Amino acid sequence: MxxxxxxxxxxxxxxxxxxxxxxxxxxxxxSRRKPIDAIDTLTPQEQQIARLAADGLSNREIAERLFLSPRTVTTHLYRIYPKIGIKSRSELAAMMAERPF
Known part of the structure; x- marks a missing residue:
């Protein structure tokens, strides 16, 4: 707002x-977020993980759904946050909510 x-x-x-x-x-x-277009810089798998995390799934749930280890999901999120200029899952959810699909 x-x-x-x-x-x-x-x-x-x-x-x-x-x-x-x-x-x-x-x-x-x-924090100052990068524009919504920053999401386009993510790999397809990072975008998929970001969307699931923004939808409220836990790392374990994301891992089960994508046939990954929870640690791999954690690593992806660790790399996603600075790429799109956020620091938390709630910021991720807000940014993904602004993105039209």
């Missing part, structure tokens, strides 16, 4: 308000 407000203020030329929205956004602890 704050990210959208900052973008709206920028579009309206209200720089001080946009900066205030960004300050509030940083105060929430939310």
């Amino acid at each position: 704050l990210r959208a407000a900052a973008a709206a203020f920028d579009a309206l030329g209200a720089g001080p308000w946009a900066e205030r929205a960004r300050i509030e956004l940083r105060a929430t602890g939310e």
Whole structure:
């Protein structure tokens, strides 16, 4: 919501308000995410794992579904997060929810 407000203020030329929205956004602890297109930089398997993790499946459940070890799923997620500029599963879920399918 704050990210959208900052973008709206920028579009309206209200720089001080946009900066205030960004300050509030940083105060929430939310990290700066890369654009949704960053998901396109993931391999097909990384995209599949990201989608399942965003849907709320545990690493074990993802592993069983994809015939992988839980450790492999953990490793993929470890590599996915910095590629798309996130730090948590909840940020992953939010980013994937914004992505049209």
